[in-house]
Ligand SMILES: Nc1ncnc2c1ncn2[C@@H]1O[C@H](COP(=O)(O)OP(=O)(O)O)[C@@H](O)[C@H]1O
């Protein structure tokens with residue numbers, strides 16, 4: 001793998017694609033800076049070598065050109081603090097002023113470019129736009145794992161302008177190594193824990209995992225489609241009616257492959273979608289009309305904990321319930337804790353993937369007690385599904 005370790009960046013200008021697509025609150029304060037922190041080792045190595053750094057990223061999904069709300073200037077202060085230096089800012093990512101600022105950059109200096117998606121050419125993968133970006137640096141580094149599943153100008157098309165000068169940053173290399181470890185070198189028993197809102201987002205991954213895992217635990221909103229398909233009553237819980245047949249197929253496939261597919265046996269129900277709802281525990285498939293399942297119940301927690309405790313490899317993607325509400329975080333928190341215990345006490349390798357699962361782990365303060373928390377949501381899912389990510393391919397080719 002071509003990583004930045006293979007080059008001394010002295011007097012070089014490194015053009016780094018990072019994923020600084022971080023969540024901001026109404027006052028433009030960053031609510032989770034994990035993706036920024038994760039890119040620091042790459043930036044620091046290049047500066048330490050005596051190089052300079054030009055950072056390019058997108059933020060959000062702006063549709064109408066430059067928009068204050070989506071300006072990367074909002075993260076400049078935090079980035080400067082993290083690097084302990086004054087990061088310069090270019091209010092455009094191409095054009096004369098960006099070119100001048102980049103060419104005047106001295107070794108040890110960092111320049112952050114304005115949001116790439118202020119140009120529609122970025123998402124279109126426009127070659128001329130990619131070429132303009134490429135003029136800003138001598139070496140191209142891709143460290144934007146969270147965006148590696150996009151074939152955009154800055155993530156993949158640009159690489160053709162650096163045929164002999166393109167490298168993976170440390171974050172990319174680490175993400176790929178951990179995903180590979182799970183996919184190809186998993187110690188057994190290997191348990192996947194799947195949750196989140198929709199079956200449809202995870203079908204391909206579940207199918208792929210059936211060839212790899214010993215156990216697959218299914219919780220969260222997607223479990224109700226399975227319960228309904230098996231003839232249960234699910235009230236007003238999340239349902240993907242058109243995925244019921246597929247749920248039964250997945251159950252049958254798991255059985256045929258000798259994989260234990262474990263569904264919740266009980267569920268916490270609520271009379272409305274709110275933290276202050278009335279709630280009670282019922283067995284799966286016995287939800288009264290007008291009630292909805294918002295978390296796994298205590299019997300499911302115990303059942304899942306037992307499987308997790310005995311696992312040597314754990315992949316967790318998707319919360320067990322609506323963990324954003326305190327009343328319905330108990331299942332997700334208990335499963336997170338079980339993953340931590342397996343990691344620390346049983347020496348299991350645990351990888352947490354997906355934006356909401358990572359947010360849940362951070363919310364409970366367990367980030368440093370699992371083996372690896374991926375910065376990728378969609379990118380990790382696609383990697384695990386076996387797809388070649390455009391951002392990875394562009395460097396490997
Ligand atoms: N029983 C449920 N009913 C409604 N929403 C749920 C339920 N369980 C989990 N969710 C929601 O699913 C969302 C996360 O799903 P998803 O995006 O698939 O996860 P990830 O980002 O980790 O892949 C969370 O916002 C959570 O509140």
Ligand SMILES: O=C(OP(=O)(O)O)[C@H](O)COP(=O)(O)O
Nearest residue numbers: 019021146147355376377378379
């Ligand atoms: O946040 C991201 O992906 P994610 O929501 O899958 O974690 C990436 O920055 C990619 O953003 P995009 O989904 O707007 O292309």
